[in-house]
Amino acid sequence: MMSEAASALALPIVVLADAPTDAAALVTRDVVLGSARSADDLAGLAARCDVMTFDHEQVDLDALGQLEHLGHRIRPGTQTLHMAVDKAVMRSTLEAAGIPVPAFALLAASERGEHLSAIASFADSHRWPIVVKSARGGYDGKGVWIVPSLEEAAPVLEKIEGDIVLEEYVSIDAELATLVVRRPGGQIASWPTVETAQIDGVCREVLVPGTLDPSVAEEAAELGRRVAELAQAVGVFAVELFWSNGTLLVNEVAARPHNSGHWTIDGSETSQFENHLRAVLDLPLGGTERTAAHVASVNVFGGPSATDPAEHLGEALSVKGARIHLYGKGARPGRKLGHVTVCGDTAGEVRARAWEAAEALGAVRPTQIELVEP
Amino acid sequence: MMSEAASALALPIVVLADAPTDAAALVTRDVVLGSARSADDLAGLAARCDVMTFDHEQVDLDALGQLEHLGHRIRPGTQTLHMAVDKAVMRSTLEAAGIPVPAFALLAASERGEHLSAIASFADSHRWPIVVKSARGGYDGKGVWIVPSLEEAAPVLEKIEGDIVLEEYVSIDAELATLVVRRPGGQIASWPTVETAQIDGVCREVLVPGTLDPSVAEEAAELGRRVAELAQAVGVFAVELFWSNGTLLVNEVAARPHNSGHWTIDGSETSQFENHLRAVLDLPLGGTERTAAHVASVNVFGGPSATDPAEHLGEALSVKGARIHLYGKGARPGRKLGHVTVCGDTAGEVRARAWEAAEALGAVRPTQIELVEP
Numbered sequence: 001m002m003s004e005a006a007s008a009l010a011l012p013i014v015v016l017a018d019a020p021t022d023a024a025a026l027v028t029r030d031v032v033l034g035s036a037r038s039a040d041d042l043a044g045l046a047a048r049c050d051v052m053t054f055d056h057e058q059v060d061l062d063a064l065g066q067l068e069h070l071g072h073r074i075r076p077g078t079q080t081l082h083m084a085v086d087k088a089v090m091r092s093t094l095e096a097a098g099i100p101v102p103a104f105a106l107l108a109a110s111e112r113g114e115h116l117s118a119i120a121s122f123a124d125s126h127r128w129p130i131v132v133k134s135a136r137g138g139y140d141g142k143g144v145w146i147v148p149s150l151e152e153a154a155p156v157l158e159k160i161e162g163d164i165v166l167e168e169y170v171s172i173d174a175e176l177a178t179l180v181v182r183r184p185g186g187q188i189a190s191w192p193t194v195e196t197a198q199i200d201g202v203c204r205e206v207l208v209p210g211t212l213d214p215s216v217a218e219e220a221a222e223l224g225r226r227v228a229e230l231a232q233a234v235g236v237f238a239v240e241l242f243w244s245n246g247t248l249l250v251n252e253v254a255a256r257p258h259n260s261g262h263w264t265i266d267g268s269e270t271s272q273f274e275n276h277l278r279a280v281l282d283l284p285l286g287g288t289e290r291t292a293a294h295v296a297s298v299n300v301f302g303g304p305s306a307t308d309p310a311e312h313l314g315e316a317l318s319v320k321g322a323r324i325h326l327y328g329k330g331a332r333p334g335r336k337l338g339h340v341t342v343c344g345d346t347a348g349e350v351r352a353r354a355w356e357a358a359e360a361l362g363a364v365r366p367t368q369i370e371l372v373e374p
Numbered sequence: 375m376m377s378e379a380a381s382a383l384a385l386p387i388v389v390l391a392d393a394p395t396d397a398a399a400l401v402t403r404d405v406v407l408g409s410a411r412s413a414d415d416l417a418g419l420a421a422r423c424d425v426m427t428f429d430h431e432q433v434d435l436d437a438l439g440q441l442e443h444l445g446h447r448i449r450p451g452t453q454t455l456h457m458a459v460d461k462a463v464m465r466s467t468l469e470a471a472g473i474p475v476p477a478f479a480l481l482a483a484s485e486r487g488e489h490l491s492a493i494a495s496f497a498d499s500h501r502w503p504i505v506v507k508s509a510r511g512g513y514d515g516k517g518v519w520i521v522p523s524l525e526e527a528a529p530v531l532e533k534i535e536g537d538i539v540l541e542e543y544v545s546i547d548a549e550l551a552t553l554v555v556r557r558p559g560g561q562i563a564s565w566p567t568v569e570t571a572q573i574d575g576v577c578r579e580v581l582v583p584g585t586l587d588p589s590v591a592e593e594a595a596e597l598g599r600r601v602a603e604l605a606q607a608v609g610v611f612a613v614e615l616f617w618s619n620g621t622l623l624v625n626e627v628a629a630r631p632h633n634s635g636h637w638t639i640d641g642s643e644t645s646q647f648e649n650h651l652r653a654v655l656d657l658p659l660g661g662t663e664r665t666a667a668h669v670a671s672v673n674v675f676g677g678p679s680a681t682d683p684a685e686h687l688g689e690a691l692s693v694k695g696a697r698i699h700l701y702g703k704g705a706r707p708g709r710k711l712g713h714v715t716v717c718g719d720t721a722g723e724v725r726a727r728a729w730e731a732a733e734a735l736g737a738v739r740p741t742q743i744e745l746v747e748p
Contacts, residue, residue, distance in 0.1 A: 007381075009698060029400060338384070
């Protein structure tokens with residue numbers, strides 16, 4: 001999707017991809033095969049680019065730090081990336097700045113022998129269940145465990161290699177996400193706050209605006225901008241929040257275009273991908289207003305039969321107003337293969353049509369997500 | 375721009391390009407170098423594609439006919455292309471169907487000795503000046519001459535190799551274009567009719583809606599659909615019209631996405647490029663409604679200093695609401711390098727901002743195009 005935005009502005013891009021079948025490699029002329037975890041591959045890419053940026057966080061931070069030291073433009077910089085890559089760094093940084101977060105404790109990898117007693121002590125203060133997170137490497141619900149008792153903590157600890165974050169189990173009334181974009185000099189903008197439906201840590205549906213009072217959305221946007229400034233973000237920076245007992249808590253951050261912002265391609269004046277490119281190139285940002293009263297965006301995951309959604313494109317395109325985005329990935333059950341956005345006048349209508357198109361493409365609507373007749 | 379639409383739907387495309395620096399080749403992964411005038415190159419492309427389609431008319435029609443005969447899917451088909459490629463075929467076909475066109479006469483290449491007397495006779499019936507067109511190969515005003523007298527006809531005739539179309543010189547009160555999209559089975563849709571500012575046969579500015587009465591726009595759209603059906607069009611089909619003394623006359627047709635429809639990327643529910651792909655793949659068409667009260671789209675041609683518009687991207691992007699599209703072509707005076715679209719509430723405002731951004735990119739606003747303060 002970033003390639004499409006780059007194409008419109010004739011910005012020449014080079015993609016570092018693990019394989020020629022990677023989604024970005026399929027639609028970009030200039031592809032370098034290699035790994036973002038390899039210092040050599042990152043150095044090879046840096047030598048070909050004026051600016052290096054990212055669409056995922058599985059990167060070698062030390063290698064990027066070296067490149068930054070050598071004068072390469074890495075945007076966002078490693079300071080920002082560190083916060084997005086490491087949940088322990090993120091939680092500590094936010095807490096130190098007075099940003100509301102769930103209660104947490106950090107367990108250093110070096111003190112493995114103390115972990116179980118630390119967990120017992122944390123649960124004493126915050127009651128079971130608690131949330132155990134790997135500080136690094138998690139995404140889409142991976143690397144996060146809800147642990148109901150000390151007995152069940154031990155096998156979880158064995159799955160984690162590095163530092164650990166313990167968190168209180170927050171009762172969630174709604175989940176929000178706010179998307180910010182920031183230039184190197186500090187110019188900042190944010191899109192309207194969205195409400196997301198997360199199931200097992202995976203975003204299934206994005207609604208703009210959500211169902212909460214607009215003042216909550218504005219407070220979330222304000223928090224998002226504070227966090228982006230604190231992180232010295234450059235480019236798009238996403239902040240996911242819990243709405244819990246009348247309070248907003250920052251849950252996660254991402255220093256890149258984010259799934260909760262895919263709706264901006266079809267529903268806002270400037271997409272997150274174009275504004276990300278503008279920001280990392282230090283060009284003026286585009287408007288972030290939404291262009292419809294209601295926007296719904298639904299992720300398409302491979303269903304149990306792993307049907308290729310491309311085989312049902314015609315059925316999906318026949319849904320009025322459905323904006324289909326497929327990523328060209330091989331279909332597997334549970335793999336994110338695309339998304340559908342619908343813009344319209346009412347929340348019920350745009351949700352119903354977005355799900356209709358997503359289901360045509362093979363997505364299975366979770367029972368937790370109920371549709372009201374539009 | 376078609377590549378961007380294909381990317382969103384994960385439609386795998388192969389581009390036949392004359393050179394690796396061609397605009398489409400710069401942004402497409404799979405490029406075959408070759409010529410659309412070469413039978414071998416067209417056959418090579420056909421062997422790799424389920425459907426072959428076009429973004430220009432400089433094609434070898436005979437070779438395409440052979441491929442069609444062999445069972446390759448050529449969309450639009452050669453019958454449609456013939457009408458778009460050959461102005462003599464187009465004029466005759468439209469006249470035979472009762473579609474209003476300027477008065478014309480055809481001069482066959484084989485009767486070269488009779489041409490001057492035929493011109494004298496045509497001018498007797500329709501008065502000087504007359505318009506002399508090469509039946510094939512013209513675009514953007516090339517291949518069209520306004521001839522004021524018999525003496526000046528002779529050197530023009532020498533420049534033309536094939537068949538010739540003579541036309542009355544129509545007094546033009548406004549120029550319109552209507553964009554139609556049609557599936558193989560006949561499903562048809564059209565975007566709102568636009569008004570264009572043409573200078574020396576080159577489109578400089580597109581306004582949606584135009585300044586004429588909406589009934590004229592609807593009549594133009596209806597004519598456009600009739601012509602597209604007559605041509606058995608598949609994909610996008612553009613019809614350019616003159617508004618002359620209270621009458622609509624069809625001037626030109628194009629069987630491909632068209633410059634007068636670039637505004638649809640940012641100003642309508644489905645872009646001409648996406649709907650062209652949908653149509654040639656026989657997929658359901660997307661909505662063609664405009665999404666703003668007023669849309670202006672301005673072409674960016676290289677100015678006298680041939681500055682690369684990419685060098686001034688920041689200035690252009692700072693214009694509120696300017697949607698910039700650059701084609702990645704080398705800058706030359708008079709070469710079409712990109713376009714700018716602005717959506718908004720009033721015609722004055724969107725025109726002023728579109729020109730502001732285009733001028734930032736190096737375009738020179740012709741004195742014939744005047745802006746009223748928004």
